[in-house]
Amino acid sequence: MKNILIIVALLSTSSVFAQVENHEHKKMEVSMKQKAAKQNEPLKADGIDPVCRMKVAKGEKRTAVFQGMQYGFCSDYCKEKFEEKPGKYIKP
Numbered sequence: 817m818k819n820i821l822i823i824v825a826l827l828s829t830s831s832v833f834a835q836v837e838n839h840e841h842k843k844m845e846v847s848m849k850q851k852a853a854k855q856n857e858p859l860k861a862d863g864i865d866p867v868c869r870m871k872v873a874k875g876e877k878r879t880a881v882f883q884g885m886q887y888g889f890c891s892d893y894c895k896e897k898f899e900e901k902p903g904k905y906i907k908p
C-alpha cells in the first residue's frame with residue numbers, strides 16, 4: 817500500500833512539472849509571435865528603399881526596423897540585402 821502512495825505522489829509531481837514546462841513554452845511562443853508581428857508591420861509612411869533608392873509606398877509589408885527607424889523595401893532581395901548589413905545602407 818505504501819508503494820502505491822509513493823507512485824501516486826511521483827505521478828502528481830511530474831504532471832505539475834509538465835504543466836510548468838507547457839506554460840513556459842506558451843510564453844515563448846507568444847513572444848516569438850510578437851517579434852514577428854513587429855517585423856511585418858506595414859510601412860507607416862511613403863519612403864525610400866535604402867538599398868536601391870526606389871520609392872516604397874505606405875503600407876508595404878516588406879519592412880525592417882533599424883535603430884528605431886522603419887524602412888520599406890521594393891523586394892525580398894532588397895530586404896535581405898539590408899538585413900545582412902543595415903549599416904552599409906544607413907549612414908549615421
Ligand SMILES: [Zn+2]
Pocket residue numbers: 865867868869870889890891894
Ligand atoms: Zn529595392
